[in-house]
Amino acid sequence: MNDVTRIPVPGDRPYDVLVGRGLLGALPGLVDGAVRAAVLHAPPLKERAAAVADALSAAGLRPLPIEVPDAEAGKSIDVAARCWDELGAAGFTRTDAVVGIGGGAVTDLAGFVAASWLRGVRWVPVPTSLLGMVDAAVGGKTGVNTAAGKNLVGAFHPPAGVLCDLDVLDTLPADDLVAGLAEVVKCGFIVDPAILGRIEADPAAATDPRGAALRELVERAIRVKARVVGADLRESGLREILNYGHTLAHAIEKREQYGWKHGHAVAVGMIFAGELSRLSGRLDDATAARHRAVLTRLGLPVAYPPEAWPDLLAAMRVDKKARADTLRFVVLDGLAQPGILTGPAEETLAGAYRAVSG
Incomplete structure (x- = not known):
């Protein structure tokens, strides 16, 4: 993790945004004390999710991969409910964590799932798009879309940290x-x-x-x-x-x-x-x-x-x-x-x- 920029986000629950290359090794430290970590990702990011799961496993955590629909199709209450069901089946507790890998839609969903499970567990966005890095992953606004409009259901739930790994931009369309x-x-x-x-x-x-x-x-x-x-x-x-x-x-x-x-x-x-x-x-x-x-x-x-x-x-x-x-x-x-x-x-x-x- 050479040449990492840490950008602090102040507030009642401060955290850092890490910008650099090869940052996955920093992920376990952001969820210290967790036993399990759900890893939400869309199908095109299965390999990236596997790398995240490996980083978590190497630190002694038990990853729970959860595949969700890509882009805005994944930002629905039905998808969130399916994620909650999987957290429940795995016995997720308040000390466990959620990791969201993808663009702004997936990180919005992951944050909302984390905000609502047991009234709030830790979460870490790992954005894989430029939009996710500069917008959705920073700030703690989480949510899903409904028939009435975009992002009308959600919660303010700051993450434990944000990993903006610039390596992913090399293959971004x-x-x-x-x-x-x-x-x-x-x-x-x-x-x-x-x-x-x-x-x-x-x-x-x-x-x-x-x-x-x-x-x-x-x-x-x-x-x-x-x-x-x-x-x-x-x-x-x-x-x-x-x-x-x-x-x-x-x-x-x-x-x-x-x-x-x-x-x-x-x-x-x-x-x-x-x-x-x-x-x-x-x-x-x-x-x-x-x-x-x-x-x-x-x-x-x-x-x-x-x-x-x-x-x-x-x-x-x-x-x-x-x-x-x-x-x-x-x-x-x-x-x-x-x-x-x-x-x-x-x-x-x-x-x-x-x-x-x-």
Whole structure:
């Protein structure tokens, strides 16, 4: 485990995010005292799950591999219930642990299973996607999807630690790597503009899984999220800024029945949020336009069909950030100056959507 970066996440239950290569040896130490460790993984990650199980076994733990459906198909209450049944059959106690291996969907599921079993056992996300590393695995937000929408059922349950092993990015499909960069770009607009500068200077380096540039971007994005969630675990205030671009993104995902990549939806959502900020008189033209420029250089989508607007508007009304019938959006008052816009006029919303549907 050479050259490991430890990024602390402060709060009532602090933990570290480890970033580096060859990190599996650090896993048993995060669940010290456990006898059993469930290892949740999707079918494509069977080999990675076996390596995790071997690391746990070598430390004297008894691994319990649990295969779950891949991607968003695994984020359901039915899948969670099956996992609980397996924990029960294995006699899992409060000192045992859950490990989630995969992208954001699997780690969200693993965290929710851990949060709800015996009202909370330890868990460790081992993200295998860029999106998982910079977003889902950090912060303790866990959950599943329902017919009513994405992530509407869940719990705040911080992990014992997070292992971001950059080795897995070497074999990640290029499209998935680029999709994950949408969340990195988001961190640039809301907190750390240096992220945007690094991408604009050399977009190709930002997508090289073995390059120093991508590692720097990963660490910067994790530091942004660690700082925010450490100050506001339960999304009562500051943490809302991490949802920049996500109100429309979640509506797109619901309309697409979760067939769109999360990062693709967030990219479109950020174009919308930037334009909504501009049309509300809160953001300058140049910064609003910078959204499209940065995302386009990475090859991320920046458009969605115009006829989808009624469906998207209806879906946004049940978004977690809404209050009663009033829509609320994270917007920008300037670069790295996020704020909240409450109850914008429908013509303003429609005008902002035209920026992504033209």
